[in-house]
Amino acid sequence: MATNTERAAAIRWIQAQMADYGLTLEALQAAGCFEPPPPPPPPAAPPVCYRNAEGLTWDGQGEMPSWLKRAVNAGQSVEFFRVG
Incomplete structure (x- = not known):
């Protein structure tokens, strides 16, 4: 100041x-x-870390979504759905 x-x-x-x-x-x-200055831009969406064939996504934060839980419970690896 x-x-x-x-x-x-x-x-x-x-x-x-x-x-x-x-x-x-x-x-x-x-x-x-x-x-007055323009308002700040909205925060960027978190990056997508996991995606399935239907296009459902998850950023890896919080609880695992039901589509991914079902796939893991059926024997699929979480890494199979990792993007990038």
């Missing part, structure tokens, strides 16, 4: 730049300088 002295110096610099370029607060507002 900037100290009060640093903040005051920054304000003076900005005022000097505005005076040098003939800028007004209204001109800066019209140019969109004070628009």
